C-alpha cells in the first residue's frame with residue numbers, strides 16, 4: 001500500500017533523514033558506480049583517451065552534443081550518432097560552416113530534428129559573434145533547448161563543478177527512495193533540495209553520471225533490481241515493498257491515429273518529385289514525398305490528388321499502390337498508403353514546401369528524410385529494379 005498522503009511534517013521528516021543519510025548514500029553510490037557504472041563514455045575522457053582527474057577540464061563541445069542527443073534518446077542508440085557527428089563536425093567552427101541539409105543528414109534516424117537545428121543555430125550564431133560555448137550552467141541555460149538539468153550536466157561533466165541534476169532517472173530514484181506517494185512533477189522543488197543534499201560539496205562529474213546510471217541500470221522504470229541496489233537498506237519504497245508502484249504515473253493520453261496518402265510522382269525521364277518541409281516545426285528542413293492526412297469521406301486516391309494539388313500545385317492520376325505500412329511516433333500513429341502517380345496537368349512548384357526538387361531515384365540518399373520515408377524509398381527502388 002502507498003504511504004499516507006504527503007504532508008509538510010512528512011517532508012521535513014524525510015529531509016532530516018536524508019541530511020543524515022546523505023554521506024552514506026553518496027559514498028555507496030560512488031563505490032557501486034566504480035564497479036558497475038557506464039565509465040569510459042568518450043565525451044567524459046580527456047582528448048588523449050585518459051580518465052580525467054577531478055581538476056581536469058574536458059572540452060565542452062563534445063559534451064554539449066552528447067547531452068543534447070541524450071535528451072530524448074537512449075545512450076546505446078545515441079553513441080554511434082555521436083561518433084559520426086564528431087567525425088563530421090569535430091568542433092563548433094566545423095558545425096557552423098555546414099549547411100542545414102548536411103546537419104540534418106548527419107542526424108537522420110535520431111528523431112526530434114529540432115535538436116539538430118538548434119545545435120546548428122547556436123554554432124552559427126556563436127562563431128559569427130566570435131564567442132565560444134559558455135562553460136558555466138547559467139550561460140549554458142541561456143542556449144535554446146537547454147534546461148537546468150542539461151546545462152548542469154554539461155557544466156559538471158566539463159569542469160567537475162558542484163551542479164546537481166534532476167532528470168527522469170533521478171526523479172524516479174528519489175520518488176522511490178523517499179516513497180513519495182504522488183506525481184514526481186508535484187515535488188520538483190523538494191527533489192532539487194534532495195539532490196543538492198545528496199551531492200553535498202562534491203564535484204558532480206562522476207556523481208551525476210552515477211545517479212543516472214543507478215536509475216537507468218538498477219532502479220529501472222518497470223522492473224527495479226533492488227537486490228543489486230547500493231541503496232536498498234535505505235530505500236523507503238523497498239522497505240515497504242512498494243517499489244513497483246512508484247513513481248506514481250499519470251494515465252497515458254490516448255495516441256491519435258491518422259491515415260496518410262503519399263504520391264510518388266515520376267516524370268518522363270524517371271526523376272521523382274520531393275519537397276523540403278518548412279524550416280521550423282515537426283521534421284522541419286527534412287525532405288519528403290508529397291502527401292498528407294486523409295479527410296473524412298475521402299478515398300485514399302482523393303487524398304493523394306488533393307494533397308498534391310495543395311502541396312506542389314500538380315493535378316495527378318493516382319496509380320499503383322506501392323506500399324502500405326504503419327509508423328509510430330511518440331505522440332501519434334500514422335498509417336501510410338503510398339501510390340505511384342502520373343502528372344495530368346500543371347507544373348510542380350513549392351506551394352507548402354520551402355523548395356522542391358526532381359531527383360534521380362538513385363540520388364535520394366543524398367537528401368535527409370524522416371525515418372518513415374526510408375521504407376518508401378526502398379519500395380520505389382525495388383519497383384524500379386534498383387534495390
Ligand code: SF4
Pocket residue numbers: 173176177218219220224225226229230231232233235236237238243
Ligand atoms: S532499492 Fe530498489 S526501489 Fe529503492 S532505489 Fe534501489 S532499485 Fe530503486
